[in-house]
Amino acid sequence: MRSRPLISRQKSLRKFSKQRKNLYVATWEGVPATIFQVLLQGQFLTGFLLYLGASSSQIGFVLALTTLVNIAQIGVAFLIQKLPSRKWAMVTCVAVHRILWTSTGLIPFILPKDLWVVTFIGLYTVAFIANTAGAVLWSSVISDLVPARVRGRYFGIRNTVLNALGSAVLYAGGIVLDRYPGGHGFFILYVVVWIFAATNIVVLFFYPDTHFEKSEENKFLPMFKKPLHDTLFMKSTLFLAAWLLLQNLTVPLYSYVMLQLLHINYQTLSLLNVSQTIFMMGSFYVWGNLNARYSNKRLLLWTLPIIAASSLIWGLLSVLPMLLVLFTAHIVFGVGIGGFNQLAFNFIIGDTPKKERPMYMAMFAALTGLSSFFGPLIGGQIYGWIENWPHWTQVYGMQIIVGVLMLALALLLGRRILKDE
Template sequence: MISFKTRPQHRRKTSMQRRNLRVASLEGIPAVMFMTLLGGQFLTGYLLYLGASSGEIGFVLAITTFVNIVQIFAAYLIQRLRSRKWTLVLFVAVHRVIWGSTGLVPFIVPKPYWVPAFIVLYTVAFMFNTLGGILWNSLISDMVHPKVRGRYFGIRNTILNALGTLVMYGGGVILDHEPGGKGFLLLYIIVWVCIAANIAVFFFYPDIPFERSSEKRFIPMLKKPLRDASFLKATLFLAGFLFLQNLVVPLYSYVMLEMLHINYQTLSLLNVLQTVSMMASFYVWGNLNVRHSNRRLLFWTLPIIALSCLCWGLLSVLPMLPVLIAAHMIFGIGVGGFNQLAFNFMIGDTPKAERPMYMAMYAAITGVAAFFGPLIGGNLYELIGHWPEWTRIYGVQIVVGLSMLLLTVSLGRKILRNS
């Protein structure tokens, strides 16, 4: 009799876990579609269509990371929530709707105010996104069992990135065939369909009870990650590296569109190659993660990212397209490992009860650093506008790449590799 009661319960539990994983995977499909069409090269292209300067583009690319500081307060507030799920649904819906509304700017705002209106809507949208982000990270870490976490996210990331490459290429084709406002209107129509589907799937997320912090007050809760010397050193180092990376990487699309005069379809193909390289690297980094720690592998992703920046210097002696292909593929390998291992570091190397505040602290510190990267980078391109063209096309990348290597071999070896 005992066996008959136990086995169905086990099957029901397993079935519920699989259902949750399927829901999380399904939710990612419309999410990656509209995020691809609203971000990256399409975001830069849309801002150029609205009349934005390189400094304004740098600010927009930076603001999404700066608002991560709000996660610190969100990590404290979620300890008092009765339901993570429904709060997540609310924040997600508001973020998606406001971000999608940026497509209405040319229709409802006078032309001189297109860029300011976009910036306001974009900033408000990502304020809600950063609040929803910490709730999603907290909820998904409870939905996915630690034993299958690495494999599940590897498979999920591979599938979603494969879809993202197709959407990216398709979006590039649309903009090349229908340049200007009509092309972006078509993209936003697809975006709104995906937004509606994405919000609907979130209603099927489970509302899992979560382990609350032993601290009830904000300041003691805030101090816990700050007193974790190992965590804080690693976070501050990664923040410094991301600052250097974001001086140039978010502005790649700007350089290629404005200075190298590459069309959207070629730009899409380059980003597709980058994403394919990222997908292939997930499997390799995942297998290495079985034998090596998150921090040690994080260290080895850094020189690869730096090398991708240095590759731009080859534009001085080699044809443009092969150099850009190599730079994008190497960056995909490095950043794929970095993103996967940084996420594993956050949800696997931190105490479960304090994980929301640890995640928020990591996001806030790295977010502030990543904010100033594209902001300074965008203004730097304006300041050196009268310099020789090569300094703007690949000179800045060489200087930043060398700086990233120097930071890695000096502080990175001590902080990450020897941890």
């Protein structure tokens, strides 16, 4: 058998070495990004808003804003076709997001209290408008950096490593807020956030400026219509948007329920979220390996009953010890949501045409973002309406209703839409 020429092997090795370097950069960039995001979202975001004096409906609105601005990704997907460099546009957008979000930590120190919440919402909104542009650019770049043959396993490993780090940061942040309650604790967290936000921006400079295969369309409307005319893509996307509307009625407000209604401290809340993350990490490896054998859509379908079950488990608070139920619900949710997020991402970067991928990504983000916006917004309003209802309706009644609706949606429509063609 003839061996390949030496020059051909050398080119192959250089290409492999370059790919490996790019994957290392993408992985290490996630380290400061994870620390930054963990300390500013989830329970810490809810806690900081409560510290600023926000109501449940305001908290729901803030949690929903990050998904509403995803609609802007459609415009971004068209505009990036005109860019000479995706990399530097990505660095600029991400830097604006990081700087504006970290600046919210200064609000209690420089403004009167009656302006705290409204100023936070203003800065947060502009920050996430920049972030939605950065997200399109990053997804476009990373889909070109990661070869299709290793996508499932690479993102499984990357997500596992970063979520392990996130778990440690989450727990440490909870300890800090319990030991230093109020403004002192949040000041400490924001100091750490400022350091790693700056680090994240610097590491982004090391991303390669890869070749961009642009759309064959150069006008907005024809490009916009490409995903709309893809029937299989649109059916799947609209179904997942409906699913996320239901899911986000309650899930983003779990921290509110546990902090405000169950009076759980930050350290215990951190342990609950760490347990969720640990099982989510383990599921990444499992889902990644399954993805080598089964399609993205089929595996997405398998995740839905798991997520619905995690919501129904909250109903056991009526008969079982609180922490046992909460840990179980978080663990089951971690397994389900880990698979859902990973497979949904693989779906939009793997099951879509490469040249049109930015618009496909934008369409997916816009439709799921719109539904995810109304989810926590409606959920926050409902919690405000039922404030004087029996305590159980606020603590686990909502979760039971939502869990039943999600299970019905998965069984009645999911099996028909998320199937192999």
